[in-house]
Amino acid sequence: MAPMANPSKKSTPNNSKKNSSFRKYIIGFWTLFGAGILFIIVLFLLAGWGAFGKMPKFEELENPETNLATEIFSSNGETLGKYYSENRTPIKFDDLPDHLIEALVATEDERYYQHSGIDAQGTLRAAIFLGSRGGASTITQQLAKLLFTDDVSKNFMGRVMQKFKEYIIAIRLERQYTKEEIITMYFNKYDFIYQAVGIRSASKIYFDKEAKDLKLEESAVLVAMLKNSALYNPVRRPDLVEQRRNQVFKQMERNGFLTREEKDSLQQIPMKITFTPQGHDEGIATYFRVYLQGFMRNWIEKNPKPDGSSYNIYRDGLNIYTSIDSRMQEFAEDAVAKHMANLQKEFDRQNENNKTAPFRDINEDEVASIVKNAMRVSERWHKMEAQGKSKEEIIKSFDEKREMRVFSWKGTRDTIMTPKDSILYYKSFFQAGMMSMTPQTGEVKAWVGGIDFKSFKYEHVKQAKRQVGSTFKPFVYATAIDQLKLSPCDTLPRNHFTIEAGKMGTQNDWSPRNSDDKYEGMMTLKSALANSVNTISARLIAKTGPRPVIELLDKLGVDTKDIPAVPSIALGTADMSLFEMVSAYSTFANEGVYVKPVIVNRIEDKNGTVLYQHVPETKDVLSKETAYVTLNLMEGVTQFGTGTRLRGNWAVNNAYYKKAMTGYPYDFKNPIAGKTGTTQNGSDGWFMGMVPNLVTGVWVGGEDRAVHFPGISFGQGATMALPIWGMYMKDVYSEKDLGVSSGAFPRPENLSIEINCDNYKKGKNDSQLIPDELDF
CATH class of the missing domain: 1.10.3810.10 (Biosynthetic peptidoglycan transglycosylase-like)
Structure with a gap:
C-alpha cells in the first residue's frame, strides 16, 4: 500500500487563489485608505491655497472685517441709541x-x-x-x-x-x-x-x-x-x-x-x-439722535482719519458721549406725552362742531389750499411722480380709500381712510418741543423734538422756528435795564401808546392793545412783565430803540438776519427756534455770560482713542447786575403773574380746563424765573422756566398756524406749554442725584439797582408804595 500524503504540507489550487485574493483586498484597502488620506490632505492644501475660493490673509485674521455700530451715550453712562448698518x-x-x-x-x-x-x-x-x-x-x-x-x-x-x-x-x-x-x-x-x-x-x-x-x-x-x-x-x-x-x-x-x-x-x-x-425710530431721544447725525456729518467732513479716509458712523464703531442725561430725557418725554394726550383730547372735543376742523379762522378754499400743498410735498406724490404717473392720476389716488396704520394717543391703530383724509387727520395733532440746558456749562440735558418720531419727522427744537410771543419781552426789558438802570419797582402808565408812522422803521401808526383791554393806572415793571402788558413793553422799546434789542439777541446766539428792526418785535412777532430761546435765556441764569450750547462732550474711536473733546465757548454779554434784575422781573411771573399756576394756591373751576392741566397741583415753593408766551389766536404757546442751574423751554402748537383753540383760556402758553414744564420739574426734583437747584439765584455784590420795592420809595403813607414814575 502506498503511503498517505501529509495534508498539512500539501497546497491546493483553491487555497492559493484564496490567499492571493485576500492579499489583494488588504492591499486595495490600504491603497484606498491611503488615497483617501492623501485626497483629504490635498483637499486641505487646495483649500489653504484658495482653490475653493478666497481664503483670508494673516492680516484679515488679525483684524476680521466687521461692521461696528456707533454707540451714543448719555452723560450718566446709559446708551441712548446707535447708528449702524449692522447693530x-x-x-x-x-x-x-x-x-x-x-x-x-x-x-x-x-x-x-x-x-x-x-x-x-x-x-x-x-x-x-x-x-x-x-x-x-x-x-x-x-x-x-x-x-x-x-x-x-x-x-x-x-x-x-x-x-x-x-x-x-x-x-x-x-x-x-x-x-x-x-x-x-x-x-x-x-x-x-x-x-x-x-x-x-x-x-x-x-x-x-x-x-x-x-x-x-x-x-x-x-x-x-x-x-x-x-x-x-x-x-x-x-x-x-x-x-x-x-x-x-x-x-x-x-x-x-x-x-x-x-x-x-x-x-x-x-x-x-x-x-x-x-431701530432708528425706537428708544428715547429719537429727535435728538437725528440732529446728532447732522452734527456728526459736519464733524466727519472736517476731521478725516490719519490715512485720509472718512469716518463712517454706521460701521466704524465710534463712541459718542453726549450731554443728554437719560433720566431727564425720560422725564421730559413722559411729561410731553402725558400733557399732549390730554390737551389733544380737549382740542378734539372743542372741534366737534367745527366745519373747517382742525383749522379755524380760515375758509374752505384756504383749507383746500393747505391740503393741496401737503399733497405735493408728500412721499406718495414723489413716489408716483418718479413712477411716471400723471398729475391727474396722482391727485385721484389721494381720494381712494385704503388700509393704513395711523398714530393715536392710545397707540397705533389700523383704519381705512383716503390719503387726503389722513393729511387732515395728522394736521389735527398739536405738536410740542422741549429743551433743557445747564446754563453754566451749556450742556443740553433733554431734547424732545416732537410727539412721535415715527409719525412726525419734523423737529421742533432746532429745525422749527415759530413766533415767540411774550417770551420775547425779557430781551426788551433787559436792554432797557442795561441802558437806563431801571428798577423792577419803577412804574409806567398802562394807557394807550402809539408810535407814529415813519418812526423807528414803522410804515403805519403802531398802537398795541393789551390782552385784557385795560389801559388805566400805573404799573411797576415787575407787574407789567408778570402780566404781559403790551403797552408798557411798547414804551420800553420806544425808549431803547429796536436795534439795540436785536444786537443783544445776536450776542445771545440768535440768528437775527430775518428779525426786522421795528418796535413790534417787542410783542414777540419774531420767529425763533426753541434752541435759540433756551440758550439765550440761559445767559440771564448764568450771570450775563453766554455759553454756547453743547450736545457732544467727547468722541472716541472703537479703541477708546479720543478724537474730539468739547471746548466751551463763552462770552460776556450782560453785566451781572442787568442779568440778575431781569431774573427778578421774571420771578414775578411765577409769583403773581401768568405763571402762578406753578404755585400751590392756584385753582380752576372749569372741569375740562383743570383736567388739561396735567400733573396739577405742582406746588413749587422755590424761586422760579419764567415767562409765558402766546401768539395771535393762540397758534403758539410757550413757557420758559429757570432755576439757578437749569433752564427749560417748552413750545406747543399746530403744524399749521390755523390749528388752534377757539379761545384764549386754552390757547395760551400757561395752559398749552406750562404744564409740561411743571410735570418735568416735579420729576427732576424727585431725583435728588441730579442736583438741580431749588435755591435762590445768586445775587451780585454791590447791587446798585434796588429790587425790594418796600425799600424803593415811601410816600406819605408809609404802608403805601409809590415808586418813581418814569418819564416815557
Missing part, C-alpha cells in the same frame, strides 16, 4: 458672565478647550451617523463660517468644499487667537435678528440690560438662539425657545456646570423677555 457693539471677554460662557460651551462644543479648531471625535460621529446624532461644527468653525465664508452652498459638493475652508480657517484662528478671544469674537459676530448683531445688542433688545447683567436663565435663552435665531426666536416662537432653553440647562448639567437640582429648578422658571427694539 453690532463689541464686548470684552471680561464683560461676559461666566454662566453665559458655560452655557455656550456645554451646548455648542463640549470639548472646546481640548481641540485645536476641529473636533475629531465629533466629526467622526457626524460622518458615521450622517449628522443624526448632532453636528460636528466647533465654536471655532462656526466663527470661521461667520467671518470668512459666503452663504451656505445648496449643493453637496459645494458644501463639502466650504467645509474644508472652514476647517482651514478654524485651525488658523486657533493658532492666532486664545480660546477666550475666539469666544468673544463669536459672541460679537452672531446675528440674533431684530437688529441684534452681537451679544451686547441682543441683551439690550431681548432683555433691556447689558450682557454682564444677564441672569443664567436669560443667558440660556440667547445660547438657545444660536442653533438658529430665526427659528428659535423668543418673540416669534416663545414655547419652542423655552424648550430649547431647557435643553441648554440639561447640557449644562451633563457637563458639570449645574447640579440636577439646579437644572430642575431653572427649568421651572417661565421664560420672560423684555423686547426693546433698537
Whole structure:
C-alpha cells in the first residue's frame, strides 16, 4: 500500500487563489485608505491655497472685517441709541458672565478647550451617523463660517468644499487667537435678528440690560438662539425657545456646570423677555439722535482719519458721549406725552362742531389750499411722480380709500381712510418741543423734538422756528435795564401808546392793545412783565430803540438776519427756534455770560482713542447786575403773574380746563424765573422756566398756524406749554442725584439797582408804595 500524503504540507489550487485574493483586498484597502488620506490632505492644501475660493490673509485674521455700530451715550453712562448698518457693539471677554460662557460651551462644543479648531471625535460621529446624532461644527468653525465664508452652498459638493475652508480657517484662528478671544469674537459676530448683531445688542433688545447683567436663565435663552435665531426666536416662537432653553440647562448639567437640582429648578422658571427694539425710530431721544447725525456729518467732513479716509458712523464703531442725561430725557418725554394726550383730547372735543376742523379762522378754499400743498410735498406724490404717473392720476389716488396704520394717543391703530383724509387727520395733532440746558456749562440735558418720531419727522427744537410771543419781552426789558438802570419797582402808565408812522422803521401808526383791554393806572415793571402788558413793553422799546434789542439777541446766539428792526418785535412777532430761546435765556441764569450750547462732550474711536473733546465757548454779554434784575422781573411771573399756576394756591373751576392741566397741583415753593408766551389766536404757546442751574423751554402748537383753540383760556402758553414744564420739574426734583437747584439765584455784590420795592420809595403813607414814575 502506498503511503498517505501529509495534508498539512500539501497546497491546493483553491487555497492559493484564496490567499492571493485576500492579499489583494488588504492591499486595495490600504491603497484606498491611503488615497483617501492623501485626497483629504490635498483637499486641505487646495483649500489653504484658495482653490475653493478666497481664503483670508494673516492680516484679515488679525483684524476680521466687521461692521461696528456707533454707540451714543448719555452723560450718566446709559446708551441712548446707535447708528449702524449692522447693530453690532463689541464686548470684552471680561464683560461676559461666566454662566453665559458655560452655557455656550456645554451646548455648542463640549470639548472646546481640548481641540485645536476641529473636533475629531465629533466629526467622526457626524460622518458615521450622517449628522443624526448632532453636528460636528466647533465654536471655532462656526466663527470661521461667520467671518470668512459666503452663504451656505445648496449643493453637496459645494458644501463639502466650504467645509474644508472652514476647517482651514478654524485651525488658523486657533493658532492666532486664545480660546477666550475666539469666544468673544463669536459672541460679537452672531446675528440674533431684530437688529441684534452681537451679544451686547441682543441683551439690550431681548432683555433691556447689558450682557454682564444677564441672569443664567436669560443667558440660556440667547445660547438657545444660536442653533438658529430665526427659528428659535423668543418673540416669534416663545414655547419652542423655552424648550430649547431647557435643553441648554440639561447640557449644562451633563457637563458639570449645574447640579440636577439646579437644572430642575431653572427649568421651572417661565421664560420672560423684555423686547426693546433698537431701530432708528425706537428708544428715547429719537429727535435728538437725528440732529446728532447732522452734527456728526459736519464733524466727519472736517476731521478725516490719519490715512485720509472718512469716518463712517454706521460701521466704524465710534463712541459718542453726549450731554443728554437719560433720566431727564425720560422725564421730559413722559411729561410731553402725558400733557399732549390730554390737551389733544380737549382740542378734539372743542372741534366737534367745527366745519373747517382742525383749522379755524380760515375758509374752505384756504383749507383746500393747505391740503393741496401737503399733497405735493408728500412721499406718495414723489413716489408716483418718479413712477411716471400723471398729475391727474396722482391727485385721484389721494381720494381712494385704503388700509393704513395711523398714530393715536392710545397707540397705533389700523383704519381705512383716503390719503387726503389722513393729511387732515395728522394736521389735527398739536405738536410740542422741549429743551433743557445747564446754563453754566451749556450742556443740553433733554431734547424732545416732537410727539412721535415715527409719525412726525419734523423737529421742533432746532429745525422749527415759530413766533415767540411774550417770551420775547425779557430781551426788551433787559436792554432797557442795561441802558437806563431801571428798577423792577419803577412804574409806567398802562394807557394807550402809539408810535407814529415813519418812526423807528414803522410804515403805519403802531398802537398795541393789551390782552385784557385795560389801559388805566400805573404799573411797576415787575407787574407789567408778570402780566404781559403790551403797552408798557411798547414804551420800553420806544425808549431803547429796536436795534439795540436785536444786537443783544445776536450776542445771545440768535440768528437775527430775518428779525426786522421795528418796535413790534417787542410783542414777540419774531420767529425763533426753541434752541435759540433756551440758550439765550440761559445767559440771564448764568450771570450775563453766554455759553454756547453743547450736545457732544467727547468722541472716541472703537479703541477708546479720543478724537474730539468739547471746548466751551463763552462770552460776556450782560453785566451781572442787568442779568440778575431781569431774573427778578421774571420771578414775578411765577409769583403773581401768568405763571402762578406753578404755585400751590392756584385753582380752576372749569372741569375740562383743570383736567388739561396735567400733573396739577405742582406746588413749587422755590424761586422760579419764567415767562409765558402766546401768539395771535393762540397758534403758539410757550413757557420758559429757570432755576439757578437749569433752564427749560417748552413750545406747543399746530403744524399749521390755523390749528388752534377757539379761545384764549386754552390757547395760551400757561395752559398749552406750562404744564409740561411743571410735570418735568416735579420729576427732576424727585431725583435728588441730579442736583438741580431749588435755591435762590445768586445775587451780585454791590447791587446798585434796588429790587425790594418796600425799600424803593415811601410816600406819605408809609404802608403805601409809590415808586418813581418814569418819564416815557
